[in-house]
Amino acid sequence: xxxxxxxxxxxxxxxxxxxxxxxxxxxxxxxxxxxxxxxxxxxxxxxxxxxxxxxxxxxxxxxxxxxxxxxxxxxxxxxxxxxxxxxxxxxxxxxxxxxxxxxxxxxxxxxxxxxxxxx
Numbered sequence: 001x002x003x004x005x006x007x008x009x010x011x012x013x014x015x016x017x018x019x020x021x022x023x024x025x026x027x028x029x030x031x032x033x034x035x036x037x038x039x040x041x042x043x044x045x046x047x048x049x050x051x052x053x054x055x056x057x058x059x060x061x062x063x064x065x066x067x068x069x070x071x072x073x074x075x076x077x078x079x080x081x082x083x084x085x086x087x088x089x090x091x092x093x094x095x096x097x098x099x100x101x102x103x104x105x106x107x108x109x110x111x112x113x114x115x116x117x118x119x
Contacts (some may be wrong), residue, residue, distance in 0.1 A: 010115045011091065013097070013106075014022035015087070015092075016081075016093055017025070017093065022081070023054050024081050025081055025093065025098065026052050026054055026079055026081065027052060028079065028095065029041060029079060029098065029099070030079065030100070032095075033099065035049055035050075035099050037049060037074050039051070039106070040074065040076050041079055041100045042100070043077075043100060043101050043105050044082070044099040044100060044101060044105075045082075045101060045102075045105040046102060046104070046105050048076075048077055048102050049074055049075065049076040049077070049101060050076055050077055050078065050079040050101075051076040051077070051078065051079060052079055052098055053078040053079065069117040076100075077102045077103065078103065078105045079100050079101075079102075080100075080101050080102065080103050081093065081098050081099075081100070081101070082098065082099050082100070082106045083097050083098055084097050084098070084099060085097055086109070
């Protein structure tokens with residue numbers, strides 16, 4: 001008897017690609033989905049600011065940005081890659097199916113979708 005399939009549609013396998021391909025994917029998302037704040041992106045669901053975790057360390061960063069001569073502080077969260085069509089429904093990590101998301105939004109629907117698909 002084999003190991004049961006992961007019910008969430010995710011694995012620790014290489015479905016997401018190598019570490020280098022994941023870094024390239026995050027960089028592409030930052031360039032393709034820029035925020036109104038330079039150097040940051042926004043979560044496509046809640047709109048919070050995101051930074052590329054490959055460029056900075058920490059769970060949260062405060063970014064100082066000079067806009068029209070004024071320094072303004074922004075709080076940003078690490079960018080995660082969210083699939084529009086979830087993995088449990090056959091969605092893949094391709095550019096037409098990914099968007100920048102915060103960790104909270106990215107993980108909020110996975111378990112619920114998996115339970116619906118299994119029923």
